[in-house]
Amino acid sequence: MNQKEIRWKQRFENFEKAFLQLSDAINKFESLDDLSKEGLIQRFEYTFELAWKTLKDYLESEGIITLFPRETLKQGFKVEILNNGETWIDMLEKRNLLAHTYDQTNFDLALKSIQESYFPELIKLYEFFRSNK
Numbered sequence: 001m002n003q004k005e006i007r008w009k010q011r012f013e014n015f016e017k018a019f020l021q022l023s024d025a026i027n028k029f030e031s032l033d034d035l036s037k038e039g040l041i042q043r044f045e046y047t048f049e050l051a052w053k054t055l056k057d058y059l060e061s062e063g064i065i066t067l068f069p070r071e072t073l074k075q076g077f078k079v080e081i082l083n084n085g086e087t088w089i090d091m092l093e094k095r096n097l098l099a100h101t102y103d104q105t106n107f108d109l110a111l112k113s114i115q116e117s118y119f120p121e122l123i124k125l126y127e128f129f130r131s132n133k
Contacts (some may be wrong), residue, residue: 008057012129015050018124022047026119029111037111041098045115048091051125055081058129081128087121 025032025040032040034120056072059065064079066072069092089111098110 004057004061006063008054009133011050011057015047015054015129018043018047018065019052019122022119022122029115032107034107037107037121041107041110041114044110044118045095045098048095048118049120050087051122052102055125056064059133061128068082081125082121082130083124084121091118091121 022040022043025036025043029037029040037089052069053099055076057080058081059072059075062079064075066075070089073082073085073088073092076082077088083086094113095111097106098114
């Protein structure tokens, strides 16, 4: 196993922990109060960060070098690791907006986007990494 392969697998371990915590929060969504829902949004933010960084490391282990998040996501889509490139780019663009959850409209939009669009894509990426570990 080469150094780049070791690196993505180590990063995956962190992504997996974050993903499982986010999954737990999503599964308990109906019983969460507003403070806990803010925590769910925070969990999404760091899970997304680890997702694209794990993808970047995986691509490097395959000989594909990327420098920036958008470039990494585009390459992930190009090599058919990511199925819905538009949703991933939307996640990237909205991650800063999600931090502003003090506005009720943004708060509700963030929760809806995470549950309906973003989390299903994170599941697919998680499953890809698990099957290639």
